[in-house]
Amino acid sequence: MSQGNESMNESEKNIGGTESVLLNLGPQHPSTHGVFRLRTLLDGEEVVDVEPILGYLHRGSSKLAEERSYTQIITLTDRLDYLAGMSNNLAYISALEKLTDVEPPERARYLRVIMVELMRIASHLMGIGFLINDLGAWITPLMHMFREREKILDLFEMVCGARITFSYMRLGGVSHDLPEGFEKSIAEFLDDFEKKIEEYENLLLGNEIILSRMVGVAPLAGERAINCSITGPNLRASGVDWDLRKQDPYEIYDQLDFSVPLGENGDNWDRMVVRIEEMKESVHILRQCMDKLPQGPYRADTDFFVRPPEGEAYGMVEAPKGELGFYLVSDGSIAPYRMGIRSPSFINLTVLRELCVGWKLADIIVNFGTLDINVGEVDR
Amino acid sequence: MTLELSRQYVVSLLTKHFEDVIDLDTEKHLYIKAENLHDVCLIFKDEPEFKMDMLRYLDCVDYIDHFELRYALLSLSNNQSLTFKVRLWGRDDPEVASVVDVWEGANLQEREIYDLMGIGFINHPNMKRIFLWEGFPGHPLRKDFL
Numbered sequence: 468m469s470q471g472n473e474s475m476n477e478s479e480k481n482i483g484g485t486e487s488v489l490l491n492l493g494p495q496h497p498s499t500h501g502v503f504r505l506r507t508l509l510d511g512e513e514v515v516d517v518e519p520i521l522g523y524l525h526r527g528s529s530k531l532a533e534e535r536s537y538t539q540i541i542t543l544t545d546r547l548d549y550l551a552g553m554s555n556n557l558a559y560i561s562a563l564e565k566l567t568d569v570e571p572p573e574r575a576r577y578l579r580v581i582m583v584e585l586m587r588i589a590s591h592l593m594g595i596g597f598l599i600n601d602l603g604a605w606i607t608p609l610m611h612m613f614r615e616r617e618k619i620l621d622l623f624e625m626v627c628g629a630r631i632t633f634s635y636m637r638l639g640g641v642s643h644d645l646p647e648g649f650e651k652s653i654a655e656f657l658d659d660f661e662k663k664i665e666e667y668e669n670l671l672l673g674n675e676i677i678l679s680r681m682v683g684v685a686p687l688a689g690e691r692a693i694n695c696s697i698t699g700p701n702l703r704a705s706g707v708d709w710d711l712r713k714q715d716p717y718e719i720y721d722q723l724d725f726s727v728p729l730g731e732n733g734d735n736w737d738r739m740v741v742r743i744e745e746m747k748e749s750v751h752i753l754r755q756c757m758d759k760l761p762q763g764p765y766r767a768d769t770d771f772f773v774r775p776p777e778g779e780a781y782g783m784v785e786a787p788k789g790e791l792g793f794y795l796v797s798d799g800s801i802a803p804y805r806m807g808i809r810s811p812s813f814i815n816l817t818v819l820r821e822l823c824v825g826w827k828l829a830d831i832i833v834n835f836g837t838l839d840i841n842v843g844e845v846d847r
Numbered sequence: 848m849t850l851e852l853s854r855q856y857v858v859s860l861l862t863k864h865f866e867d868v869i870d871l872d873t874e875k876h877l878y879i880k881a882e883n884l885h886d887v888c889l890i891f892k893d894e895p896e897f898k899m900d901m902l903r904y905l906d907c908v909d910y911i912d913h914f915e916l917r918y919a920l921l922s923l924s925n926n927q928s929l930t931f932k933v934r935l936w937g938r939d940d941p942e943v944a945s946v947v948d949v950w951e952g953a954n955l956q957e958r959e960i961y962d963l964m965g966i967g968f969i970n971h972p973n974m975k976r977i978f979l980w981e982g983f984p985g986h987p988l989r990k991d992f993l
Contacts, residue, residue, distance in 0.1 A: 522978035529963075530987055693900050693923055696952025709923050715849040778875070781904070781919065781930075794906050794917070805988075807906035817954050846978060 487515060492831065494523050500597060501842025505835070509828055517823045517831065519816055524846035532806040537563055537773045538638070540806065544793075545632040548812065548844035550593050553586040553623075554786035556636035561717060562782025562793035563638055566775040574763045575640035576718045581653075581756045582626070582635060583784070584749040588660070589619045590787035591700075591742040598739060598836035599671065602680060608670065615663055618656050625649055638773060640766025653757060657750055664747060672740070680735075685822040685834040687733035695817045699789025701838060704741045705733030711785040722759075725752050738837035772801045788812050788839060808847055812840035850927040852897075857929060860897070864890050870934060877931045884933055885944040891920055891929065892949055898922045899929055902950035905957065907964045909990045914941055914966060935966065938991075945971040963988040 493504040502523035508516040528547065532540045544555040557579055564571070571579075596612030620630040627635045627643050635642050671677055687697075689705040702709055710727045712720040728744030730737025775797040783792035789811025796805040815838055822834040854877050861868060868887055871878035879887050891899045899920035908915045914935040921928050935941040945968035946953045957968045958977040965986035968974060975981065985992050 522980075525978040527987060690900075691951075694951050695954075696901055696903065696950065696956075707923065714926055790903070792904055794904065796908055805906075805908045807904075807908075809904040809906075813955060813959075814952060817952055 485510060490828070494520075497601075500840075503840075503842050503845070505831065507823075507828070507831065512827045512829075514823050514826055514828060514831060517820045519819055521813075521816075521846055524842050526847065528847045529806050529808060532803055534802060536771075536801045537775070537803065538771055540803070541634045541636065542632065545634055546843060547808065547810065547847060548590075548786065548788060548791075548841045549631055550841055551586050551590040551787045552631060552633045553582045553635060554590075554784060554791060556633060557583055557718075558782060558784045558786060558791040559793045560636040560638060560782075561784060562780050562795045563773070563775070565780035565782050566778060566795050566797055567638065567769075567773060569639045569767055569769055571640045571767055572764045573719075573761050575765050575767075577756050577760050578641050578645065578765060579636060580718050580720065580723075581753060581760075582623070582633075582641075584752050584756070585619050585622060585653075587787045588746050588749050589616045591746050592616045594787075594836075594839035595667075595671075595739060595742055598833070598839075599677070601832045601836045602677060604674075604676075608667075611663075611667070611670075615660060618659075622649070622653060622656065625652065637766060637769075639769040640764070642766075644765045650757060653753070657753055661747075661750055664743065664750075668743065671743075678736075680830075680833055681739065681837075682734065682736045683732070684735045684830055685826060685837075687818060687822060689733065691821070692733065692818065695821075696814050697789070697818055698811050699785070699787070699815070700741045700745060701733075701738055701789065701815055701818075703727065704730035704737035706731055711783065711790060717784060719756075723752055723755050735833055735837045738839075742839070774799060774801055783809065786811060788841065788844065789815060810844045810847060812842075812844040813847070815840060816845065848926075849921070850925075852927055852929045857931070860894070861887065861890070864894075879931050879933055881933050881935055881943050885946065885949070887931075888918075888946045888949045897929065898925050900924060902946065902952045902956070903928065905953060905960065907960045907966060907988075909964065909988065911990055912936070914964065916943065916960070916966070918946075938989075940965070940967060942967040942969055944969050945974075947971055962986070965989060 488509045490507045490509055492507055494502040504520040506518040506520055528543050531543055541556055544559045545552040547555045592612040592615055596609040599608045624630050625646050627633050687705050689707045692702050692705040706729055708729060713727055725748045728741050730741050777797055777799045779796040781792055781794045783790050791811055792809035794807035795803050798804040823831045868880050868883040870880045891897045899922045901921045903919040903921040906917045916933040919930045935943055945957055957971055960966050962976040962978055963986055
């Protein structure tokens with residue numbers, strides 16, 4: 468089970484008397500969704516070993532955070548998983564609020580959940596869209612997904628003026644209240660999107676090529692997934708009922724009614740279907756939030772420069788890719804002494820080698836796609 | 848809600864299995880002796896009271912005179928969590944046992960800490976840098992870097 472070079476060298480020498488081929492997939496490769504390299508050892512078309520080589524996008528977010536005030540760090544978190552900025556903001560703020568004991572007002576909690584669930588839809592759309600793109604359905608399905616994501620980004624732009632780097636969550640609330648006309652826009656989007664999900668299902672779930680390349684390919688057992696610290700849709704696809712929104716509810720998730728979609732075998736198919744089902748649940752959550760949205764302040768009164776007491780806190784949310792956590796250590800100054808990031812994309816890569824070995828070269832792309840990693844978050 | 852196991856409870860259960868593994872027991876944190884880390888982790892994983900089947904998060908903080916590793920464990924079956932720490936003294940090549948054979952999820956996390964903090968993990972299957980290249984001078988997340 469080692470992810471090692473040693474095993475690679477050994478197998479390089481002798482595979483049943485035939486010569487093996489070492490293939491570099493990436494760093495510039497369209498299916499890696501960023502700069503990410505896979506050192507692959509092949510016996511014919513069969514994969515013998517895979518070693519992910521990371522770090523091409525390493526920016527040292529943790530080190531940068533040690534030089535910035537707590538409010539400034541919010542902008543760093545946007546740039547981790549750049550397809551899910553809102554979730555990153557919320558994870559960081561939840562750690563900071565644990566550290567400072569600030570309670571956001573009720574309306575802010577609802578606004579946060581609305582934005583995070585919209586973000587989940589947008590992120591899953593991209594995950595599935597690029598996956599189908601890699602499968603050979605060139606661009607068209609991806610553009611269908613992009614079309615819906617654009618509408619979500621428009622909603623975000625209405626709310627906070629930004630489309631990717633939001634910095635929307637603040638200590639004790641959010642940066643802006645909902646603008647006029649937002650309720651109408653989001654209602655229109657949700658009505659439209661429900662039909663669009665049906666359309667996706669009609670297009671994708673019966674497609675013979677997609678079925679034959681995904682059903683039963685690269686299964687991951689639940690126990691194995693837990694042991695490898697896999698979280699998020701990838702864990703749930705293996706049939707493990709674990710969602711922080713249910714098991715350890717934060718914000719207002721305990722007042723909402725939603726179910727957690729589960730897969731059975733943890734194969735590529737399950738990993739994709741779980742994401743589609745999760746989007747449906749997110750629509751359901753969004754409708755409830757818009758119905759229940761209370762009036763009142765959207766932000767507690769806090770200082771720009773916060774000085775949390777000495778101590779440490781770990782805050783986490785169920786981000787679209789898995790459990791995203793921030794570990795903050797404060798020494799009482801305006802900047803954290805240490806900021807650790809539990810990045811789901813990075814830790815989910817633990818299982819990549821296991822998923823790929825024994826399958827064909829072409830399956831690597833699919834297995835890698837269904838893991839749905841984001842290199843901005845892997846390298847940090 | 849995930850139940851955070853209290854320090855007293857963990858200590859009382861640990862004393863059933865070991866005589867002397869607690870390094871320090873402060874008001875907030877529980878410190879395990881570095882040399883007993885691997886044995887304690889096995890108990891945490893296998894004993895039914897704990898059943899910590901996932902290594903949730905592993906992190907390290909540089910306190911100049913010592914490093915602190917923080918192990919956050921999670922039990923999905925019992926919905927409970929546990930956090931403990933390990934102190935490593937000295938700045939030249941501090942080392943501690945790897946827990947990859949207990950939780951495979953430690954694999955990449957330990958490599959990250961080795962790369963950025965310079966802590967070696969004994970018996971790790973592939974102990975080499977992960978983000979930076981071999982030969983990079985120093986370990987960037989240490990407080991004395993730059």
